Amino acid sequence: MTKVRTRKRVTKPRKIPRQPRSNLMVATILEAAMIILKKHGMGNFNTNAIAEKAGVSVGSLYQYFPSKDAILATLIRQIREEMLADMIASTERKDLGDFRSETRALIEATLQHHVKYADVITLLERAEDDLPMDDDIQEMKQKMLEIVIALLQRHGIENANIVANDIIAICHALSLSIPQSGESNFEELSRRMQRAVFGYIENSTP
Amino acid sequence: MTKVRTRKRVTKPRKIPRQPRSNLMVATILEAAMIILKKHGMGNFNTNAIAEKAGVSVGSLYQYFPSKDAILATLIRQIREEMLADMIASTERKDLGDFRSETRALIEATLQHHVKYADVITLLERAEDDLPMDDDIQEMKQKMLEIVIALLQRHGIENANIVANDIIAICHALSLSIPQSGESNFEELSRRMQRAVFGYIENSTP
Amino acid sequence: MTKVRTRKRVTKPRKIPRQPRSNLMVATILEAAMIILKKHGMGNFNTNAIAEKAGVSVGSLYQYFPSKDAILATLIRQIREEMLADMIASTERKDLGDFRSETRALIEATLQHHVKYADVITLLERAEDDLPMDDDIQEMKQKMLEIVIALLQRHGIENANIVANDIIAICHALSLSIPQSGESNFEELSRRMQRAVFGYIENSTP
Amino acid sequence: MTKVRTRKRVTKPRKIPRQPRSNLMVATILEAAMIILKKHGMGNFNTNAIAEKAGVSVGSLYQYFPSKDAILATLIRQIREEMLADMIASTERKDLGDFRSETRALIEATLQHHVKYADVITLLERAEDDLPMDDDIQEMKQKMLEIVIALLQRHGIENANIVANDIIAICHALSLSIPQSGESNFEELSRRMQRAVFGYIENSTP
DNA sequence: GATGAATGAGGGTTCATTCAT
């Protein structure tokens, strides 16, 4: 059977570590957590396993993370941060210019991400739904949304708000087929996502 | 913290209930399970809670379901069955005929479903991923896919297989915004989904 | 893991059934119980299984036996009764006469019993140790003992009391090898038991 | 009533404890288990009771034993090891020499054992039958058998294999009367066992 | 700071027994 328990959730790292040693510690733990998640899924994602994998004692783990959920939250934050950074980077490439090129760049940034984290992204997003995530993650998501909105508005697309929401959802949905189709088909997937996105934008059917 | 455990999973109802009393029992338990899921999510979805909510003893619960997972599985099966039935119904309406009308009927059937089960559908789908679902559920999903494929092929759309997959994913993704937008906006959501679907199909961008 | 639970133990049949129908009921239940015990051991020896095997409702089962243990106790009583009867019969055969013949007859009666009930005898004897057996079973065991004592005394063997105890224990022990050696070797087993018994009796080593 | 359940059985201690603290823990738990077994029999032999008796949490118990059965198995292994060691010791005493002396030494080693563990030996042996014991216990039993066989062969006794089996069974059976006769009568019991064993060996009745 | 042994609440599951029909 499946068991899911809940206690009070604390999602902020106990201390913002600044010393190099601490950072190393934190990084080690997060890496181990990631590996566990990839290999065994949520089913074996427990603090003891993580600590062991990290070659660290549970005690130490709790020195840097106030709870198991905080580890998850940090993993999520990391990914979101990376994603946001990549999106920003893709927007700032000034060699593009026209709408299609810019959008394509954004789509491919997204896709690359999903390819990179194919194994864990779904698990982490689920956790994100269950956890009381910190405001900063909300902010990051908001920023991503705004990037897309800005792009749309810059090129005169109406209802940019809703459209942004929808195409993000669409890209997200299509990238979930990565685990099945394998990483190889990047090109094809990209094409399908573009078809969906541009189709949605350029169409005004009903 | 979040805890997730795993043992052997048994997902078939213990007995196919035919007596009115049994059916009532089964229904009561499933209802209670549904309520728990809606109100408290997976976190409090445990046999004791379900039994209590159902006004029944755990023992009785286990008389009708061999395991907690079996309850989940049944919930999933129920929804899938209803969905499949609605899709079939929508296809059989002969007052339609042209591609757009047929597709729209299908989209709206799907959407109606997501509206009806907005609260739990995500949770159940997650569970579906974790559980070793029975073959019949696989079959049902396959049939849904085939309905869409058939529709596409009937109207000469190429790569029906992949296209079907993608537009299903797209509709699914867009319907996830239901919980936020509320049930009221059925019309608008329908329009957005059509825009996405027809956009994808009619576009051949890259 | 192994779980063994205990509540109050009631080992007497709820009613001394005299009506033919009741007797049939009782017999049916006991037969079913015996079959379950043989096939699945104590692990599946539960009232529901017994009732089902007997083609009877649990309720009915409890009409005739006040508890699960009472069924076990009755099974034990039955076997003990049969055993005692056979021992008595073997003693009453007047065609024997000399010590060796009489003893051999007794040994073979015992052996036959163990062969007949090879599958369940150990399980039942264990249960007998755990259950608060009724006095009548104690009496029966006492009678068996007395039969052996009488035999020994009739032929002038000293310390008949202790000797009887010991040779009973010895025969019992040796018959436990039946399950391994198969039923076929009745002759050989008989010979080994005689060797042990007569050896013990005729020896006065230390 | 009596309830007996079965799941997968894991009988090996979770970790081979080397640290003094661990050893203490393991010893404490085993002692508590032993006490529970003596006082309340299998009926109250459950992990909670054991942990409580040991003044330890269930969690700790499970840190050192993977399952309830593993505790039982360890108890059994302990006794078997001690027994085997004593048998070997008794064989190595070189002040003996003749068959009777050697055999007597072995018998008394055995007897001492049964006296020491009178309360629990039967329960543990039953458990041994029910549990999927590890190979090492089988090996130990085999070694005990071989010691007896070797003794017999060394003194030219025929069918040493069968004879060994039988006299072991006989000694075992006779030592079961210890609980009744009390520990005091060691001498007398020893004499009876010798009478039985030498009687069996020297007799070739039928 | 680091360690990891210890804690114990929590949850799945079974089955002897009862009692309304």
Added chain:
DNA sequence: CATGAATGAACCCTCATTCAT
């Protein structure tokens, strides 16, 4: 009387978290 659905105490086991060393 017979039925069998319902009950619920009991028991195994896990794992997030703490704290003495």
